[in-house]
Amino acid sequence: MTHPFDAAVAAFSPTLPLGVAFSGGADSSALLLACARRWPGQVHAVHVHHGLQAAGDDFAAHCAAVCARWQVPLVQRRVDARHAPGDSPEDAARQARYRVFDEVLQQEWQALGIRTVALAQHADDQVETLLLALSRGAGLPGLAAMPARWQRSGVTFERPLLGLPGQVLRDWLQAQGEIWIEDPSNQDLRYTRNRIRHQLLPALQAVFPQHRDTLARSARHAAQAQGLLLELAEEDLKRVGHPPAIALLQGLSAARQANVLRHWLRQAHGCMPSEVQLKELLRQVQACTTRGHRIELKVGRGQVLREGGVLGWYN
Missing domain, CATH: 3.40.50.620 (HUPs)
Incomplete structure (x- = not known):
């Protein structure tokens, strides 16, 4: 054998x-x-x-x-x-x-x-x-x-x-x-x-x-679901632009906003926001309804800032 x-x-x-x-x-x-x-x-x-x-x-x-x-x-x-x-x-x-x-x-x-x-x-x-x-x-x-x-x-x-x-x-x-x-x-x-x-x-x-087998199966299910979320994030990032346009972000559901922002930060800037940071970023994006409204949030080793109608990133 x-x-x-x-x-x-x-x-x-x-x-x-x-x-x-x-x-x-x-x-x-x-x-x-x-x-x-x-x-x-x-x-x-x-x-x-x-x-x-x-x-x-x-x-x-x-x-x-x-x-x-x-x-x-x-x-x-x-x-x-x-x-x-x-x-x-x-x-x-x-x-x-x-x-x-x-x-x-x-x-x-x-x-x-x-x-x-x-x-x-x-x-x-x-x-x-x-x-x-x-x-x-x-x-x-x-x-x-x-x-x-x-x-x-x-x-x-x-x-x-x-x-x-x-x-x-x-x-x-x-x-x-x-x-x-x-x-x-x-x-x-x-x-x-x-x-x-x-x-x-x-x-x-x-x-x-x-x-071992049952937990590995759960991990595979999670990986498949994450793959679908990644596909959706890539589509939404094309829709909202790179860097993301604030008005277009606001047209997405909160869950899709979170998904595409995580993807943007990870793909373009190599950082992953914590749950608290992402929640605060979503709050600031949603509250951004006037020309003078500021968005400013530390994420990882950098900062997300408003630049006109889009989100910018600075190390």
Whole structure:
């Protein structure tokens, strides 16, 4: 009988050569080893040193040794992933990783022809992401959790292991006689994700053994609904203009105003307003009925201001 992990890798059909994000942990080690065996000479690894803990140097050394033994070319980059006050540590680290991916892909990997990058998140990571989003009162983008496939800067990112529990990956890797490193921060219960992993998921497993499949289905429903909202936002942004005309915005329902303004701010200015900020922006737009009425609101690292009949943005 085919091992579930082997079946998942066999079903993965990336464009070669392939890049694999490699942390040195069990999940990325299993994915990198399986891909290197399936496509020898066609796989390249990238390791990001986040600069957040002293053990990071040991992680980097481990990754270099493993890649040398497996004969997999490795690119390593060090970043400062410290988060600003009030920001999510996890989000800061993720954004730092993607900045590295952009840099590597645009330079070294582009020369190698790499247009697909594989990430090793699995079904338990997906459940944690969805529960974390619920704990923060997230909207549909958060409830959609992690996509299995998406594009960034012309490169396709794929998560071929999202249907597998994490233990399946670790069991497979152990059966290969391989070792991995454990990130000590994964045991730190100050982080909400770790409390979900160590305290909530065991309870879910005991009460709802099928929770991975059912929550993944909910995430897919949310992703589909978010896709429809995105299509509507793009149509409405064409209607109200870029930048948005205040009078045309006022002709939309409050829900469509909120949807198109979120899309405009995210697409054009790279920021996502909080619920409080968006509510206040909608109030100011609705109240803007005279020539001298001002609109002024801080959103993210910038400000939304009225410029004649349209909304402007200033950093």
